[in-house]
Amino acid sequence: MPYYGFGYGFGIDPAYLLLVVVSLVLGMATQGYINSTYRTWSKVKGDGASGADVARRMLDANGCGRVGIKSTAGHLTDHYDPRDNSLYLSGENLSGGSVASIAVACHEAGHAVQRQSGYFMMRVRSALVPVVNLSQSMWMLVFIMGVALNIAGLTTLAIVLFAFSVLFQIVTLPVELDASRRAVDYIRASGMSELNVRGARKVLTAAALTYVAAALTSILQLVYLLGRTDRSRD
Numbered sequence: 001m002p003y004y005g006f007g008y009g010f011g012i013d014p015a016y017l018l019l020v021v022v023s024l025v026l027g028m029a030t031q032g033y034i035n036s037t038y039r040t041w042s043k044v045k046g047d048g049a050s051g052a053d054v055a056r057r058m059l060d061a062n063g064c065g066r067v068g069i070k071s072t073a074g075h076l077t078d079h080y081d082p083r084d085n086s087l088y089l090s091g092e093n094l095s096g097g098s099v100a101s102i103a104v105a106c107h108e109a110g111h112a113v114q115r116q117s118g119y120f121m122m123r124v125r126s127a128l129v130p131v132v133n134l135s136q137s138m139w140m141l142v143f144i145m146g147v148a149l150n151i152a153g154l155t156t157l158a159i160v161l162f163a164f165s166v167l168f169q170i171v172t173l174p175v176e177l178d179a180s181r182r183a184v185d186y187i188r189a190s191g192m193s194e195l196n197v198r199g200a201r202k203v204l205t206a207a208a209l210t211y212v213a214a215a216l217t218s219i220l221q222l223v224y225l226l227g228r229t230d231r232s233r234d
Contacts, residue, residue: 019224026213030206037206038076041100041199042092047192051093051105058106058186059087062113069094078104080111082126087112103200106186107207110179121174132168135161143225152229159225166222169215176211180204 048054052069059067068086071094072078078089087108093101114122139161146154183204188197 013228015224015227019220022220023217026217030210030213034076034203034206034210037203038100038104041103041203042096042098044099044195044199046097046099046102046199047196048097048102048190050095050097051101052089052095054102054187054190055087055089055105055109057190058109058183059112061186062109062116064109064112064116067109067112067116076104078108080108080115082115085112085115099196099199100203102187102192102196103183103203104207106183106200107179107204109186110182111175113182114175114179119175119178121171121178125168125171125175128164128168128171131164135164139165155229159222159229162225163222166215166218169211169218173208173211173215176208180208 046054048057056069059065059069066085068084070086070088072088072090074090075092076090078087078093080087087105089105089108093104111122139158142154142161143158146152146156146158180201184197184201187200
């Protein structure tokens with residue numbers, strides 16, 4: 001009796017269970033690491049003022065005077081929204097002046113600088129957003145229909161749709177790494193101490209690992225889907 005993708009059918013696929021376990025371990029490990037690293041450096045006072053103040057100076061120094069800085073609820077929910085050209089910083093990073101707050105705020109400012117400078121990989125990621133939004137909402141339904149109706153074309157279409165999400169995760173990696181590089185470079189160039197530079201690098205490296213884990217999980221899931229589809233056809 002053959003197994004079907006994600007354990008659908010009459011049995012539970014051990015390969016899928018392994019994938020779930022690996023994904024959970026990666027996610028929990030990287031999330032725990034970023035939380036621990038952020039917590040450590042949030043206790044160390046930075047040389048600058050608040051995260052918002054340093055981010056504002058970084059933006060102005062890179063010709064991004066029109067970029068706004070706003071607050072957002074939650075913990076480590078900081079992000080840059082190109083739709084209204086604004087940084088959204090959580091309360092602790094907006095008004096806090098720790099090494100961690102400055103690092104996170106400058107990282108988000110780095111995304112605005114990427115947009116201002118026309119950074120290629122960010123343009124690629126932005127172009128993928130509408131495609132990924134559509135594919136993420138459709139691929140699972142299409143996959144289930146393909147399995148249930150035994151239509152190979154539908155399962156293939158589902159995998160193609162999911163592949164766009166994987167591509168998005170892969171493209172996100174250089175975008176995030178470049179924003180972190182810009183943040184650390186600015187913190188160093190602004191005259192802050194080596195302690196600030198080292199702390200910012202540690203915080204942003206930990207954050208980058210969450211994106212690495214997300215990309216790796218997506219790749220493993222795509223490989224699994226391809227393997228299950230091939231075996232089902234056999």
